[in-house]
Amino acid sequence: MVVLLVLFALLFLNCKCANITIGRNQPGHQNLIKCITSTVEEYFSIGSSVAYVDMNPDDDELLRGLHSTATVPLVLRLPTARLPVSYSGYLIAARTVEAFCTGFKDMLRDFKWNPSARILIVIKSLKQIELKTIFDVLLKQHVINVVVVNGTDDALLYTYNPFDHYGCGRNYKHVEALGPCLQTDTNLFPNKLVTGLRNCTLRASVPHRPPFAINPARVKKGTKMGAEQYALQLITEPEEIKVNYTYDFDFEIYTTITPDLEIDGPLDKLNKGEADVMFGSAMVVLSRIEAFTFITGYLDVNDEILFLVKRSENVPAWKVLFLVFQPSVWLLLITCYLMYGIMMTRFIGAKDVTSIALKLLVCIVGHGCKIPRALLLIQWTNTR
Numbered sequence: 001m002v003v004l005l006v007l008f009a010l011l012f013l014n015c016k017c018a019n020i021t022i023g024r025n026q027p028g029h030q031n032l033i034k035c036i037t038s039t040v041e042e043y044f045s046i047g048s049s050v051a052y053v054d055m056n057p058d059d060d061e062l063l064r065g066l067h068s069t070a071t072v073p074l075v076l077r078l079p080t081a082r083l084p085v086s087y088s089g090y091l092i093a094a095r096t097v098e099a100f101c102t103g104f105k106d107m108l109r110d111f112k113w114n115p116s117a118r119i120l121i122v123i124k125s126l127k128q129i130e131l132k133t134i135f136d137v138l139l140k141q142h143v144i145n146v147v148v149v150n151g152t153d154d155a156l157l158y159t160y161n162p163f164d165h166y167g168c169g170r171n172y173k174h175v176e177a178l179g180p181c182l183q184t185d186t187n188l189f190p191n192k193l194v195t196g197l198r199n200c201t202l203r204a205s206v207p208h209r210p211p212f213a214i215n216p217a218r219v220k221k222g223t224k225m226g227a228e229q230y231a232l233q234l235i236t237e238p239e240e241i242k243v244n245y246t247y248d249f250d251f252e253i254y255t256t257i258t259p260d261l262e263i264d265g266p267l268d269k270l271n272k273g274e275a276d277v278m279f280g281s282a283m284v285v286l287s288r289i290e291a292f293t294f295i296t297g298y299l300d301v302n303d304e305i306l307f308l309v310k311r312s313e314n315v316p317a318w319k320v321l322f323l324v325f326q327p328s329v330w331l332l333l334i335t336c337y338l339m340y341g342i343m344m345t346r347f348i349g350a351k352d353v354t355s356i357a358l359k360l361l362v363c364i365v366g367h368g369c370k371i372p373r374a375l376l377l378i379q380w381t382n383t384r
Contacts, residue, residue: 033066035155035181036091036122039147040072043118043189044089051075051087055094055103062093062122062151079103082259086112090119093151097123097130101137108141109260111290115143118189124151131175135160140273142169147178147188155181161192168200201242204232205266205275207251213279215247228279249278257287267292337361 044050052074054063066074074091077083094100100123107113121134131148138146139162150156157178162169178184206229208215213226225233229245236243255265269275270292284294315323322330337360345353 029061029151029153029155031153031180031182032122032149032151032155033062035149036062036120037066039120039181039188040066040074040089040091044091044120045072049073049075049085049087050089050091051077053077053079053090053092053103053107055079055092055099056124079106082110084112086114087117088114089117092119092121093124094122095124097126097133100134104137104141111259111261111287113261115141117145119143119146120149121146122149122151126150131158135172135175139170139172144169144192145189149181157181157184157188159188163192163195166195166199168197196239198240199242201244202236202276203274204243204245204277204279205249205269206245206247206279207249208247209251217247232277232279243277246275255288257291261291263291 040050050072052063052066054060054076063076075085075087092100092103094103100121123130123134126148134148139160144162146159148158150158157180159176159178160172160174161167161176162172165173167173178186178188206213206215206226208218209226211226212228214224214229216224232243235241249266251266253265255263255267257263257267263271267278267288270278288294325333341353341357341360344356
């Protein structure tokens with residue numbers, strides 16, 4: 001019982017659950033609180049759970065305002081919390097851009113961090129020139145579904161789309177201003193993959209590990225592409241995606257991932273943005289599943305390739321005599337049988353031609369079916 005109480009106390013320090021109910025409005029930035037409340041209710045009501053990440057431990061004005069007006073359950077947590085829960089949405093509150101960047105780095109060390117979730121960031125003190133700093137940090141971590149709110153009473157909204165104008169998720173031309181929160185009727189979290197990855201170039205790091213991945217420079221003849229390279233080609237060609245291969249990946253070096261998501265090994269290229277795709281029969285383990293998005297196939301877990309054919313039907317034993325070969329093969333066997341029989345009788349000078357012919361026949365019949373020789377209608381004795 002003591003151990004259970006201690007574990008519960010430690011969990012309470014990192015996470016507090018609050019079922020937000022309707023109550024009295026609190027004084028303060030009423031427009032901002034209405035903005036956040038309506039946004040959370042409209043865009044965050046679908047999903048398993050929504051996390052409220054508090055990066056202002058000394059300022060709970062927004063939290064108190066949400067507690068008095070909102071109706072969506074929130075999970076209160078610190079940026080440094082490590083909980084085995086995956087969230088479908090994040091509501092992040094920070095005083096300054098610097099505080100957000102520091103706290104966001106701590107969030108990235110969580111194994112359950114979900115960059116595909118919907119994220120609403122409230123910056124209390126936000127300047128126009130600081131918007132690029134925020135979105136550059138988000139772009140590096142591939143965070144797309146995000147809206148930034150100026151934490152003042154006017155509650156201005158900002159977002160970006162790195163896939164617009166064939167940006168390929170690597171760059172964006174401008175920060176999009178959505179206007180005051182309570183006056184905008186724009187969808188804050190639309191599908192931003194309108195053009196997808198069309199006309200984009202993926203950087204693929206490939207080892208030389210046949211048959212999964214092949215370096216053409218190390219193969220003189222034969223196939224120049226591995227099975228996983230061919231699978232990627234089947235995906236990219238219909239979508240008009242180009243792939244640039246570099247063969248500097250040593251698959252014999254095993255990549256390790258710590259509980260804080262510190263990556264040591266070749267797969268760190270994905271984390272640093274030096275490569276977009278890596279393959280070559282990389283072993284799929286739990287830590288890699290939590291850290292990366294992956295496509296796995298049967299070649300990753302098997303060392304053999306099986307060819308499956310239709311099972312033959314059961315036939316009587318006597319039909320095996322002529323079903324075992326095609327007619328062309330039977331014609332060739334009969335021709336060889338006659339030629340060999342003529343050569344044996346002429347060159348050896350055998351007197352008993354019938355004995356030689358029958359011995360040749362029993363060799364063909366005996367190896368071509370499972371009928372016992374005792375059942376053969378043709379029998380003879382060897383005469384000298």
